[in-house]
Amino acid sequence: MGRRSLAVVPWPDIGQWCLELHKSDGAAMERNMLRQDVSRTAVRTSADHRVPVTDRTPQEPPLRVSPGAEPAGPPDDVLQLLTPEGVRRSHADLDDWVADVGDDELAALYEDMVVVRRLDLEATALQRQGELGLWPPLLGQEAAQVGSARALRRDDFVFSSYRENAVAYCRGVDLTDLVRVWRGTTASGWDPFAVGMATPTIIIGAQTLHATGYAMGCVKDGADSVAVAYFGDGATSEGDVNEAMVFAATFRAPVVFFCQNNQFAISEPVGLVAVRPLADRAPGFGIPSLRVDGNDVLAVTAATRIALDRARRGEGPTFIEAVTYRRGPHTTSDDPTRYVDPAVAEEWCAKDPILRVERLLESRGRLTAELTAAVTEHADAAAAEMRRGCLGLEAPPPLSVFDHVYTAPTSWLERQKSQYAAYLAMFEEA
Amino acid sequence: MGRRSLAVVPWPDIGQWCLELHKSDGAAMERNMLRQDVSRTAVRTSADHRVPVTDRTPQEPPLRVSPGAEPAGPPDDVLQLLTPEGVRRSHADLDDWVADVGDDELAALYEDMVVVRRLDLEATALQRQGELGLWPPLLGQEAAQVGSARALRRDDFVFSSYRENAVAYCRGVDLTDLVRVWRGTTASGWDPFAVGMATPTIIIGAQTLHATGYAMGCVKDGADSVAVAYFGDGATSEGDVNEAMVFAATFRAPVVFFCQNNQFAISEPVGLVAVRPLADRAPGFGIPSLRVDGNDVLAVTAATRIALDRARRGEGPTFIEAVTYRRGPHTTSDDPTRYVDPAVAEEWCAKDPILRVERLLESRGRLTAELTAAVTEHADAAAAEMRRGCLGLEAPPPLSVFDHVYTAPTSWLERQKSQYAAYLAMFEEA
Amino acid sequence: MATLTLAAALTSGLRHALEDDPKVVVMGEDVGRLGGVFRVTDGLQKDFGPDRVMDTPLAESGIVGTAVGLCYRGYRPVVEIQFDGFVFPAFDQLVTQVAKLHYRTRGAVRVPLTVRIPYGGGIGAVEHHSESPEAYFTHTSGLRVVTCSNPQDAHTMLRQAIACDDPVVFFEPKRRYWTKGEVDTDAPLDDVPMEQARVVTRGDDVTLVTYGPLVATAVDAALAAREDGIGIEVLDLRSLSPVDLATVEESVRHTGRLVITHEAQQHGGLGAEIAASITERCFFHLEQPPARVTGFDVPYPAAKLEEHFLPDVDRILDAVDRVLGRQNSLTGWKG
Amino acid sequence: MATLTLAAALTSGLRHALEDDPKVVVMGEDVGRLGGVFRVTDGLQKDFGPDRVMDTPLAESGIVGTAVGLCYRGYRPVVEIQFDGFVFPAFDQLVTQVAKLHYRTRGAVRVPLTVRIPYGGGIGAVEHHSESPEAYFTHTSGLRVVTCSNPQDAHTMLRQAIACDDPVVFFEPKRRYWTKGEVDTDAPLDDVPMEQARVVTRGDDVTLVTYGPLVATAVDAALAAREDGIGIEVLDLRSLSPVDLATVEESVRHTGRLVITHEAQQHGGLGAEIAASITERCFFHLEQPPARVTGFDVPYPAAKLEEHFLPDVDRILDAVDRVLGRQNSLTGWKG
Numbered sequence A, B: 001m002g003r004r005s006l007a008v009v010p011w012p013d014i015g016q017w018c019l020e021l022h023k024s025d026g027a028a029m030e031r032n033m034l035r036q037d038v039s040r041t042a043v044r045t046s047a048d049h050r051v052p053v054t055d056r057t058p059q060e061p062p063l064r065v066s067p068g069a070e071p072a073g074p075p076d077d078v079l080q081l082l083t084p085e086g087v088r089r090s091h092a093d094l095d096d097w098v099a100d101v102g103d104d105e106l107a108a109l110y111e112d113m114v115v116v117r118r119l120d121l122e123a124t125a126l127q128r129q130g131e132l133g134l135w136p137p138l139l140g141q142e143a144a145q146v147g148s149a150r151a152l153r154r155d156d157f158v159f160s161s162y163r164e165n166a167v168a169y170c171r172g173v174d175l176t177d178l179v180r181v182w183r184g185t186t187a188s189g190w191d192p193f194a195v196g197m198a199t200p201t202i203i204i205g206a207q208t209l210h211a212t213g214y215a216m217g218c219v220k221d222g223a224d225s226v227a228v229a230y231f232g233d234g235a236t237s238e239g240d241v242n243e244a245m246v247f248a249a250t251f252r253a254p255v256v257f258f259c260q261n262n263q264f265a266i267s268e269p270v271g272l273v274a275v276r277p278l279a280d281r282a283p284g285f286g287i288p289s290l291r292v293d294g295n296d297v298l299a300v301t302a303a304t305r306i307a308l309d310r311a312r313r314g315e316g317p318t319f320i321e322a323v324t325y326r327r328g329p330h331t332t333s334d335d336p337t338r339y340v341d342p343a344v345a346e347e348w349c350a351k352d353p354i355l356r357v358e359r360l361l362e363s364r365g366r367l368t369a370e371l372t373a374a375v376t377e378h379a380d381a382a383a384a385e386m387r388r389g390c391l392g393l394e395a396p397p398p399l400s401v402f403d404h405v406y407t408a409p410t411s412w413l414e415r416q417k418s419q420y421a422a423y424l425a426m427f428e429e430a
Numbered sequence C, D: 001m002a003t004l005t006l007a008a009a010l011t012s013g014l015r016h017a018l019e020d021d022p023k024v025v026v027m028g029e030d031v032g033r034l035g036g037v038f039r040v041t042d043g044l045q046k047d048f049g050p051d052r053v054m055d056t057p058l059a060e061s062g063i064v065g066t067a068v069g070l071c072y073r074g075y076r077p078v079v080e081i082q083f084d085g086f087v088f089p090a091f092d093q094l095v096t097q098v099a100k101l102h103y104r105t106r107g108a109v110r111v112p113l114t115v116r117i118p119y120g121g122g123i124g125a126v127e128h129h130s131e132s133p134e135a136y137f138t139h140t141s142g143l144r145v146v147t148c149s150n151p152q153d154a155h156t157m158l159r160q161a162i163a164c165d166d167p168v169v170f171f172e173p174k175r176r177y178w179t180k181g182e183v184d185t186d187a188p189l190d191d192v193p194m195e196q197a198r199v200v201t202r203g204d205d206v207t208l209v210t211y212g213p214l215v216a217t218a219v220d221a222a223l224a225a226r227e228d229g230i231g232i233e234v235l236d237l238r239s240l241s242p243v244d245l246a247t248v249e250e251s252v253r254h255t256g257r258l259v260i261t262h263e264a265q266q267h268g269g270l271g272a273e274i275a276a277s278i279t280e281r282c283f284f285h286l287e288q289p290p291a292r293v294t295g296f297d298v299p300y301p302a303a304k305l306e307e308h309f310l311p312d313v314d315r316i317l318d319a320v321d322r323v324l325g326r327q328n329s330l331t332g333w334k335g
């Protein structure tokens, strides 16, 4: 419990493939650099496929990915600034967007990631110990969540799914509130308006419409706040997500569609819902998209900032596909051994989002004993605080089951409540 | 009534714009011709934008089309074989697909279009005379419907919306059955299996999933039948249509998504549901698409055959956007003067799908007096037959309201029926 | 006071709401330039601009889902579902999000959304244009469901619904859109609470509970019965969830007889709840079991059959005879 | 005969159906390689191949809508909705298409679709994982709705549902998945029709109607009551639409007292229909008004509160006392 989480992550040899942009795309990329500004060149629109992220080698019509097929292999066309080996690569489209991220800022992101991994593992442990009913681990997705969430402003608003606990952490959600719903004491954890983040939506994709509507409201208000919708790869197949893209494009809503492609929807590989990269979907709706290495906190930060900037400048929605990997089970109830290829899982361990930052910091001489001690301490303290908070959560009073159905009591429900109170009283009397 | 419908269509001067493919695309087009087969080169996939229909001039990120804006102007990038002036243009990708369409075949398509226009106007008249409750005119969409429907095989299966009465006609639907539902005597007109076409689905977009499922069944059966889903521009915004594309791509289903972009969803211009051409949507799902002049029966035929061929050869779904114009009201209940720009409407009159075939036939010396007489006679006879059939349709017997809820009677419903019979008997006794 | 059709009274209600509160926005398919297929939003976009009266893409889940987002941002959206049968694509958002958000967040998030749905039959329409889906919503805790039967209620209740901090599904009896009546648009909104049922006619013999389009039919039935010397007390529920059962109960305690009529199918319709609840509460005051006169348990039929599906004066009076123990269609009937 | 859990009995039912009819296909989220989140489809893809047991994209409307298309092509799809609360995105397809196609086409198109939905609470789950949405479907003419309470019924009824030419919504009581029982997988399918209710325990004093997960609870209540000398006749409805009201009626005519219990919310729940219908048919045999013991009219609450929401033996016995006129929680209660 007290140990730093990173220490327990197995660390296999690093394979040969890398996340760099294909060399062959370099020329086209440079051509583009000349005639478009940075924020535009990095995004893909189907009208202009010569921007770097979309200039793929022409290919035959997409081959069917048959149901049950393996999840797609390593992405070969994602935006990346930090390799798994911890090497900072430069990228003409992205560098400017993280120019302010110096060593201190990097250390802060590092700290965030370590803390949220620690919290995530702690929550998993709490579930295993019977203190939580369920937990959806985010192991492996720390960079996607921290990198995007830390790019937001206070007055932006997040609409997420259930797995975005690192986002919630970055938004400032109280640690006890993080586990409330998973302990079953309430149906959601916190006051959305206090932190600028709605509580999780379990119905897959439904929140993307809320984000779009919120963003439409920002336009009406003349505010430059942005709504961010987090959702998974599986969610992209739900009607709601597609309708959200229609509305966002039509109303040029300042919304960022942040899709964490963690390769799975429970057991189903991403290839089952998309025969092409998910980032290719949005341009057809008139929404530019970015495909980014979701395990690279710098690239995620840059991409999110590009999208936020577009939104604030009135250019409307952007779609980001953060390519990552769900290293844990879908939830603590899941048995991934039934469908996960251990070799692939191992490959992804090599692309750990935290380790590469650690390596970068190390290469700069910033991974000092002080830093790791402080970070570990912070993570341990956070985990302990969350655990304490969790164990302190009690079942709410019985009659509270009737509260908050409406904003004001109704005679109908007051009657049921009163009858149930009479019923409970019977046992007290006895 | 007895007069040929074409005579009453106003015929303004033909404007200068034309539907030809952009000249500047020629080079890219030819390049492509060299290395891909015909059926592939004509389709657009987002992976290969150098095929003719997608090689647009690079453009800025899509501009917002604000709600209530005018429908998009004349399409400048649609596939076309027959100009509004009646000139047959050649197109390397398409010509082969209509090589068998000689003058006789052209005359037959002409006849179909004249007949369905006549039937459509007759039905509108029947509605105005109080004989039908409602009618959704297809005026202006004859080429899109006839050209596609005539490309189908008997064993293909159509799933349509309410406006595809010309498709139903081509499938061999009995003329009385065409108006049955609009007279209110039944909820749908014909036996789908007798003609290979489901009866109309009024819930926008729902039928696209049925078509996809049917196509999945064809694959299971090892049959090379194809399912065709007809739907409108407005429908593309419904979740179901997008989910249908997801399923079709995943299961490589032999389904043709045939979208008639008639510029309107009731009063809403297509720009309200799509800030980019509708045909751009499908490639992101991994579905190649074609954007075709929907008022050009030859181009529609070619495009449909390309799509059918891909489907039969196991290459999966294709999306066709047939760019056309709804010349009448949404339905006979609609008042299009509230939202239609008469200048635009007039422009579209100049692009009449029938007139251009007439002109072509004329230029070939095939628009003989015999032909026009025969066609007129056929149209008149069909209209008369439909009218006769319509007027003969009686209200069904009262107790039939209880029939066909289930495939076998249930005690619950039999009881209601028996009680209602007793109720009705009371009046007979009296 | 002005004489308005029910539809115009709704328009005027919307207009007032838009004027009174800058956070009110109207959205839906064809509600802007066209003014809605029933013209209920006619002229509003012209006067309030496309930012406040928005034509939306054709996608009901999208309409309701983005309206939820607008609520998060402090707006009070009024969305139009074009016809009863087209609400189902939005059902998920309504049931899993709209209805539950306030409960889920223990009051932190309010969803002051109004969902306008023209409903009911009798207009000779094609499929999906004549349905009465209210029971799906009244079975959904967290939604308020109301309907109106006359221009004054249409005007006032719509404004109340929009002012209400809870989500309200507002059913508009489409075949009564052209019913005219006096409307006082200055009547204070809190005169009659939205939740309160109304006694439309007084009567001592039978309580006849209904709502929406059938209120007029019920009143016709009461007038006809009066000629036979039978006093029918017609109650217009107005609020379908919560139901003002106290008013029904009071009437039934007086008359001892209850008939409920609605267009929706019987099985699990709102009539079942009222019959069951009233039986629970007034069993020993009932002379006869409550009778229901409803649509049959079949999908809404083709237009030429709807006269058989829809309750009418005769079928209501037959049920009145039944609860009075008089000769009726089921006398001697063997099931 | 084999001893199987209810879940395994369902698996074996599916296996039989897949073997018996090549047109049967199983489809849904995670039903293939994973075998379903509850493992009900475990091993089927391995044995019947991915063409007959298909993992589908995550889209419920897509699942049901493509299944409709498969029906047109002569297939008999069995689709799984992962949890009760996730059926709503498919609601439009179910209500406007699946339920109405046969009626719409006057019998030309059959939709022999089975929709499996694990439902109900009591498993300590998060939101949307414990609901009982059956009333939405029983109010929808054209759908058959059934549920099971024991392994034998699970096995047989699922096969009956798949063999049925009508669409059947098949609710599986998820908290009873692990209940074990003897299952005769060779029992002829027409032994007991799917529509028929079952008398689970005989009793002279009170009729207790229930279904699905609460049948076991009702039996516990009957056992407890027996010790007090009270005879409860427990009826397991099995079919929720159509309801075998004749069996209920017969029992109530004998006992004169009716209690109905289900987990779903009260307002407009199936209990309302049964109470109303039985009152219509047996009014003069009833000693007391039918009592309902149901979930409250609130969204399904957080796990730590569900014990209050869910009917249990004590709440049922309290209602039994009420219909027997014995001292109970509402004795002296003033509303």
Ligand SMILES: Cc1ncc(C[n+]2csc(CCOP(=O)(O)OP(=O)(O)O)c2C)c(N)n1
Residues within 6 Å of the ligand: A163, A202, A203, A204, A231, A232, A233, A234, A235, A236, A262, A264, A265, A266, A326, A330, D029, D058, D060, D082, D086, D089
């Ligand atoms: C409408 C709906 N259908 C099904 C589910 C059950 N379910 C929960 S999570 C999940 C997979 C989601 O996958 P993805 O969108 O990729 O997100 P991830 O879990 O990978 O973060 C499914 C099918 C649900 N919550 N909502």
Ligand SMILES: Cc1ncc(C[n+]2csc(CCOP(=O)(O)OP(=O)(O)O)c2C)c(N)n1
Residues within 6 Å of the ligand: B163, B202, B203, B204, B231, B232, B233, B234, B235, B236, B262, B264, B265, B266, B326, B330, C029, C058, C060, C082, C086, C089
């Ligand atoms: C789910 C649903 N919502 C709304 C409607 C009402 N409606 C009928 S037609 C229509 C417009 C359809 O436009 P489009 O898809 O372009 O087809 P078109 O009428 O132009 O042929 C609308 C909104 C409907 N039938 N179904």
Ligand SMILES: [Mg+2]
Residues within 6 Å of the ligand: A232, A233, A234, A260, A261, A262, A263, A264, A265, A266
């Ligand atoms: Mg995922």
Ligand SMILES: [Mg+2]
Residues within 6 Å of the ligand: B232, B233, B234, B260, B261, B262, B263, B264, B265, B266
């Ligand atoms: Mg259209």
